[in-house]
Amino acid sequence: MMASSYSAKEEDGHHSGAPGPGGVNAKSRKPDNTAFKQQRLPAWQPILTAGTVLPAFFIIGLLFIPIGIGLYVTSNNIKEYEIDYTGVDMSSPCFNCSQNYSWNSTKPCTCSVAFSLDQPFESNVFMYYGLSNYYQNHRRYVKSRDDSQLNGNLNSLKDPSKECEPYRTNDGLPIAPCGAIANSLFNDTLELYYNDPNGTKIPIRLVKTGIAWWTDKHVKFRNPVGDGSNLSAVFQGTTKPVNWQKYVYQLDTDPDNNGFINEDLIVWMRTAALPTFRKLYRIIEKQGDATPTLPRGNYTLLITYNYPVRSFEGRKRMILSTISWMGGKNPFLGIAYITVGSVCFFLGVVLLIIHHKYGSRSNNADIAS
């Protein structure tokens, strides 16, 4: 209906041939006998037949299988450990904490989860928190931020973007950082202890810088520059997000990790693509060549449980993972490569048979039969 009444030509036709590249002049003289105008440009004519494509299939097969194996091995070499600490089960240590659905509970609830690593984690270990059934990619949620404010723009600081509504102002004061994303900042605190066989709990040093992208930390996120170096002075006249306990300038004591350039905030602000996601929380740096970063043994995860997820059946996890050139552990790519490579190889064989059966015909004179 719509298309049928698309009558572009009614008007366009008015100048019919006139605009045509053929134009007025082309009519009166003989066109050039050039390869282009006579459509005789030398061309490569790919005709897909069993004969012509089967080398490609074999090549793909031969390339993909080793790549797949490589990827698979790499992925398998990555060590990963994951604990769900949501506290859904009655038996789970965090069950009590998880019953608290409120953001504004003044009393922090803590719980600890014990776990053991069967294998030592060599090299740097990345500590993630993972959320499931958490739609950080919701359209309106994704939009609910003011990048300009986060970039240190003073005007936006005082007058955040309308996109932040309804987390734009509170009690007449602009919220810094505004918007739903910042408002829902993940605020559990995770601490990791190594249970020494002798019974002592050795806290493991968790590095909280270097977890955000360099560009985010140094370009995209910037604290507003005001009078003096005191952040609280700069953020004067703004208020904290509704769900927050602290002001943005109280996120950390380190001035390089405070305010908008707090890396936890930056990481959180990079909204996740899928409802099950993980975010880098801390890095456990390797302490020298002699010992593994996380030796095998028992560990305790101490959680300050603030973040309510039970209301929407969300899950919270803590993930420890080493990393390779291909990122975290994911056997999918390796398997997929191997599968596709094998399928291609198999199809190559099929094509070879077809080529032998039918292909010879196409080269003969009875092509026309």
Added chain:
Amino acid sequence: MESLRWVQHQCRRLLFPESGLSWYSPADSPPQKNRTTSGDSPAYKPAGKRRMVIARQGPYQDEYCSISKGYQGNRIRTTKYNLLSFIPMNLFEQFHRIANLYFLFLVLLNWVPVVEAFQKEITMIPLVVVLGIIAFKDALEDFRRYRFDKVINNNTTKVYCGKQRRYVDKCWKDVCVGDFVQLACNEIIPADMVLLQSSDPDGVCHIETANLDGETNLKQRQVVRGLAKQGSDVIPENFDSRIECECPNNDLNRFRGLLENPNKLRVGLCNDNLLLRSCTVRNTETVIGIVVYAGHDTKAMKNNSGPRYKRSKLERRLNTDVLWSVVLLLVMCLTAAIGHGLWLSGLKNPAFIIPDGTSPVLAGFYLFWTMIIVLQVLIPISLYVSIEIVKLGQIYFIQNDVDFHSGRLASGVQCRALNITEDLGQIQYVFSDKTGTLTENKMVFCRCSIAGVEYPHEDNAQRLELYRDQDCDDDDDDDCHPTVKVKSRSSLRSLSCRSLNCNHSSVSLHTLTGCEIEPGLQTEPLDGAAPRQVAFSSHMEKDVIPDPQLLHKLAQLSSPTLPLLDSMGDASQEIPYIIDFFLAMALCNTVVVSSPGLLRRTTNLTLEVPRNPIRALEDIKLLFPRFGVPRFASLSSPGGTVLQATESPSNFTQRLLFRMKGSASSFALPKMDIGEGEESQVRDPSPAQEELGALVSEAAEAEPWLEVESGGDSGLDQDEVEELMYEAESPDEAALVHAARAYRCTLRARTSEKLIVDLPGLGHLTVPLLHMLPFDSLRKRMSVVVRHPLTGQVVVYTKGADSAVMDLITTLKDDRQAAGGLRHIRERTQLHLDDYARQGLRTLCIATKVLEEEDYAMWLKRHSYAETSIENREELLQESTCELETNLTLLGATGIVDQLQEEVPETIEALQAAGMRVWVLTGDKQETAINIACSCKLLRESDKLLTANCANKEACEVLLADLLKTVEDGRGTVSGFTLVIDGWTLELVLRGGQEDSFLKLAGCCRAVICCRSTPLQKSQVVQLVRDKLGVVTLAVGDGANDVSMIQMADVGIGISGQEGMQAVMSSDFAISRFKHLRKLLLVHGHWCYTRLANMILYFFYKNVAYVNLLFWYQFFCGFSGSTMTNYWVLIFFNLLFTSAPPLLYGILDKDVSADILLQLPVLYQAGQDSLTYLPSTFWYTILDALYQSLACFFVPYFAYADSDISVFSFGTPINTSALFIILLHQVIESRTLTWMHSTVLLGSALLYFVFTLVFSSTCVTCNSPSNPLGIDVRHMSDPLFYCVCVLTAVLALLPRILYRSISNSICPTDLMKAAQLDRLNPEERKRSIQLWRANQLAALESQSGGGGPLLINPEDEAIKQSGSTTDSVVS
């Protein structure tokens, strides 16, 4: 369309009243028409549909103002817009397209906060780009028009100025209705004017209408009768007559009005008095006319119909599929909406939901609209713009094909319809005109039959053979001689045309849209204009070799002695017939005589040629004895009046001619009646001879009409005679005049009132021309009423189709003997006619009639009444004309050969091999048509001919059933059937509701020939086939009679031939030769169709594949309408990164080379069956697109599942692999890849990478919230990203590659096989093609049963009974 124009017009008026006013002559008067004037001048109350014109400078100045204020001035304005109105009006116009409205709707939707999907500005980009491109195109066009208008408006012409009392130069735009305009030779007429005065003594003026209709022959225009007789100059101040005429209309060939003197004397005005705007004055020193229509009211501007818009079959198919896309879109949006509602209702107060109190249902409803915005690309809006661009490209290549320019006459191909190129590749039925389309329309006189005696003209036939050979040998040398001759004229023409080019474009560009054609024809000095002239006067037509026998008979007229007189007793009675025959040939036509030496001036009539009077006397003297003078005293004329020899000189000669009539009986039956006595009488040396001679010479002095001019002076050299050029409206007229000239019966000059003819031995004779009853297709004949140069009687000469003339031949005669003789002549002539027709000659009958003075006077009275009446003038004229053309005496018949164009049989064969049904629709006789069909291989010897001629409806029914039965019985025994049906039977079929059985019958036949069909029938047949069978039809023709057929067919092709430009003007494509149809259809048609079909499918694929990526993501974002892609990339993906390759694909892709397509016409059938784009193909494409999008989404999904990837990072690998997939998909689908393809493909990919990289490294806060800072840079330095992209692309494209390669290997299509032929070396290819053809033939034969060729003549009893001869039926 009409209403749109009206709206435009109204808008223009509303918006810019000042510009509107300037169109009307008095600038301060309101732009209203007749209505306002009615109150002012009660005396001349203009009727509602009339227009009153009085002289502007004339005596009634006051009245002039009141009457003329509503009339348009001569300024033309063909632009649609002006500077201020451009933007609002162009937008207004563009939003008439629903697609754009859809776009606008999306943009507006995006401004609704609850459904907003993207940033408001971004959604506008596609709309702005599309509107911008089209607006730019429109603006450019409009500017061109503006420039043309300006040039035209500023042309100068001489207009009478009341103050200065003389003609002064004025711009065209300042000319008003009622102005007197003076024009000189070769000037262009600035407005429609009534011719008031001509420098020509006879008050005629010639105009050339090439600018209007492309016809180059001169047309004669006549000063208003009554005015010319005043003799004096027309003085504008004293011009007190009023002209009343019809309101402006667009009929070029009709003008009705009257001129009323103050003393209420009314003179009728007709088309002959009107000088049309943009025509050129020729052959006349000066003319003066009064403007009756100016500016946009002129006929030329009224003919300003824009080009037609046809919808191609492919486009209809496309539209259904677009509707399917809409359905798909709605389904997807609905899914998302419902999903969102359900998802929301299952959530309780999560952290990531912004609380706004909307219920899940409402949120789902909002989301529906959001999704429409998000998934908008699914409706391929850009497809429409792309198709337009692709078609422009295709047309560019068609027009640049050098093969269409081969041969000397070829002027290339003109694509006048922009939007149906792909229909050329799907033609199933071809309807062809015969004359001028299959044949040259170069009429060459071949043979004739006079008074029942056939003159075979054998030498002439030999000569024609010679020409045919020569024509094949060298196209270029052939015309060297005529070209030289024409040079002077063409250079003159080109000169004048250059100055008028502007004017011309004003007419054509916006009016007849012929701007492409005309300049080519006009400004080309030797290639364009010359051939047309040559065509009218080539050797072939001119140099008729007379038949010795006839020449001999004729020579007796001039021979001083009569040595053979004795032995030619019978023949002597033929001589009057022969003289009349040649006189009719020379007189009964509309040929304009000109000689190039005088620059298109008609040979001066007043030229007094001194001639030896004695010889003239001698000639006449010699005439008489031979006519048996002694006998005539006793002879009673057929009319019954006995003439006295002594009555008067005029009567004497009259009798002479009457005698001729009477004697017809005697020589026609030579063996019976003519006795010795008669011979002796003839031989008898009459004593009255001397006396008679004296009488005649006396008569010559006494009677002005018997002006026996002497022409014997040697000064009148033969050279000058040779220089005469004849320009005829139809080539057969010229052929007859040339033939008459070969017998030294030369038409020397023509005016509206007299003709000058040379007769052998008699020299110049002036023949007063009393009336000209022009040819029309209804009567199929024309007549002239002249005063016979020898007898002084009023004589009617009629020339026309044999069917039209034979029935008018008088049969009832008192004199039984004479009647017998006449019947005998008639029978013999009919025999000859049939014979001619069998040989494929065009036949014309020539007849005459002598009118009594009283009868003539009576008829004249009625006729002039008819001429002056304004209402139903046509009917009255027709009536009076038919009244005159009765009781004719048959003189003889002519056979004119019309040679087949080169390569016609090959072309028809190729078209048939390509699966097209070729129908020939012609107005010719059945025998002629069959003969031509045979010679052009439409009809093969082994075919069975089915003839359908019947007289009434019942017979028709029976006949059709019978024929159908014959076909069913005969199937397998013959190679094919050919149906021949005549116009009358066709009429019965069409009216009698037997279309179905006719079509069924026709469906069984390989070819159908419709003869004796009228233009209306032609279009009816086309319509019937097109609508009932639902096939794609093509009509090809060259003449005005083909126009309706051309317009009716899906594709109309005009052949720019001999018969003017009307067919070309109404066509979609114009070619110069029939043979070009072959390449146009088989190669370009095939390419255009496959290219466009493939491109459209690709577009659907592309959009579905890409949009579905967004859709799949909805399942992972709670159906919230999120996109994982940066909005800019999203918009640019369609607009920039993937827009150019499909265009190139649509313009340049070439599945099979032209060479092979031409050699294997069977390949065309792929297009006919729409194999490239079947409904199922669309769904396969959609399925593939869905699969590919699934692969493209889920490979990255699984690769990045449960990782820390962010929304917009996740989009990058998906986008990138989608780009690779989409581009590589095209590589798979392309049949040719040239350097241009690779450039564009690589360029597109590169553009994407450059854009994203630059964007992601610079955009910090520019594009909230999806600032891509760092994303792409990071990805592209990540090996995983490449792993994902490669895997995705391979996985997505695997099925298609596999399917293509396996199907190409196991059951390759013909096209694929042909494509492989291209790769072979020339010899192998040749062998393969031969083999293919042989196989094909074998397959055909086995299909038809393998029966031997069999020719069954349609002499079955059944047919014979129900059918009767055409002629009697027609009557």
